[in-house]
Amino acid sequence: MAGNGNAETVDAVVIGRNEGARLAACLQSLAGQVRRVIYVDSGSTDGSVALAEAAGAEVVRLDTLRPFTAARARNAGLDALATDPPRFVQFVDGDCAVDPGWIAAALAHMAAHPQAGVVCGRRRERFPGASVYNRLADAEWDTPVGPAAACGGDALMRHAAVAAAGGYRPDLIAGEEPELCLRLRRAGWQIWRIGAEMTLHDAAMTRFGQWWWRTKRAGHAFAEGAALHGAGPERHWVAETRRALLWGLALPTAAGVGALVLHPAALLLLLAWPLQVVRLARRWGGGRRGWERAAFTVLGKLPEALGVLGYWTGRLRGRQRGLIEYK
Known part of the structure; x- marks a missing residue:
């Protein structure tokens, strides 16, 4: 060159x-x-x-x-x-x-x-x-x-x-x-x-699958970053990991288990998802891009949570995760 x-x-x-x-x-x-x-x-x-x-x-x-x-x-x-x-x-x-x-x-x-x-x-x-x-x-x-x-x-x-x-x-x-x-x-x-x-x-x-795998990779990165540096003053990716687990794992699990064990009304907990979409869309100015971004941000907590779980499952088993490619 x-x-x-x-x-x-x-x-x-x-x-x-x-x-x-x-x-x-x-x-x-x-x-x-x-x-x-x-x-x-x-x-x-x-x-x-x-x-x-x-x-x-x-x-x-x-x-x-x-x-x-x-x-x-x-x-x-x-x-x-x-x-x-x-x-x-x-x-x-x-x-x-x-x-x-x-x-x-x-x-x-x-x-x-x-x-x-x-x-x-x-x-x-x-x-x-x-x-x-x-x-x-x-x-x-x-x-x-x-x-x-x-x-x-x-x-x-x-x-x-x-x-x-x-x-x-x-x-x-x-x-x-x-x-x-x-x-x-x-x-x-x-x-x-x-x-x-x-x-x-x-x-x-x-394709949706490409987005899903790319977002799952982000969840893996959040979990590994938090494991490496989360105890430091920067709290590196601790909040991102917690949000993924809260919205992508704890909420649907609580709704499903609550509906089976307590009452079907527990499924109303899932209304937190569309409410969060509305809140984020308004924050980001609405319009097509604001609503798209909000909807996929909330939906993305599911693959992010899977990425977090995948990291910790691999770590507990002593196995290093290979590349998560989306192309």
């Missing part, structure tokens, strides 16, 4: 698995913005490796002896940069294209904020009109501008800060970015979300 012409050195780490045309768009979007591109492949069978090599990226293939995780892939990218480390590293998921002005905007913010260890911007869904699930993902990424607790998979980071933190926790199957950001904040670094356009993401979610 060509040099970016910036005074600060920026390299990119792209991770992917069978992204095909999405990967091609991702690599093309980085041309001219960064010095090097490291592409880390997690067992693709669609020609992604050859595609990345043809685009000029340096390819790292993960071996199959250990389970694939996004965190492990990103760490492999960091390892590939170790011999000639940049000052900054742009992490990108292979299904995302980087905005032409993003690197310059992120570097400018880094320069103005020396304690910024991570800067992220607005990730947008490329095809929000394709499905309600894509629209939900787009809304999920529309987080407030300013100091933040965490970033997502796409972000510009100070290489030295990430290296000193030991990189990502490789065994996490989800939630690895917030976990890293938590450790960075404890080390004195700041996480920022700025108003600049950052990436276009292609979720390609067109």
Whole structure:
């Protein structure tokens, strides 16, 4: 890849698995913005490796002896940069294209904020009109501008800060970015979300089952994050885990058991779900998107609760959960 012409050195780490045309768009979007591109492949069978090599990226293939995780892939990218480390590293998921002005905007913010260890911007869904699930993902990424607790998979980071933190926790199957950001904040670094356009993401979610598995993965991440850092002052993902268990497990269980043991009227407890939908929809401004977001937020507590239970079941059995993929 060509040099970016910036005074600060920026390299990119792209991770992917069978992204095909999405990967091609991702690599093309980085041309001219960064010095090097490291592409880390997690067992693709669609020609992604050859595609990345043809685009000029340096390819790292993960071996199959250990389970694939996004965190492990990103760490492999960091390892590939170790011999000639940049000052900054742009992490990108292979299904995302980087905005032409993003690197310059992120570097400018880094320069103005020396304690910024991570800067992220607005990730947008490329095809929000394709499905309600894509629209939900787009809304999920529309987080407030300013100091933040965490970033997502796409972000510009100070290489030295990430290296000193030991990189990502490789065994996490989800939630690895917030976990890293938590450790960075404890080390004195700041996480920022700025108003600049950052990436276009292609979720390609067109089926309910895809949304269900993606939401179940979030529940798993909540439970594991809370188990790792919930006792700390940040109470990392404790509230999210409790909400999933309250709305997705305790409420339907109480209604069902109450109806069987006490009186069928116990099923009226389930009215809490539609009431919560109404409350959230009003908070989020109503309209089509407000009602969609509210309805799926409440419904999502069911797969989230299953994800929480799955984490703890696996932990008690001494088994590590494999990847929960939705594509």
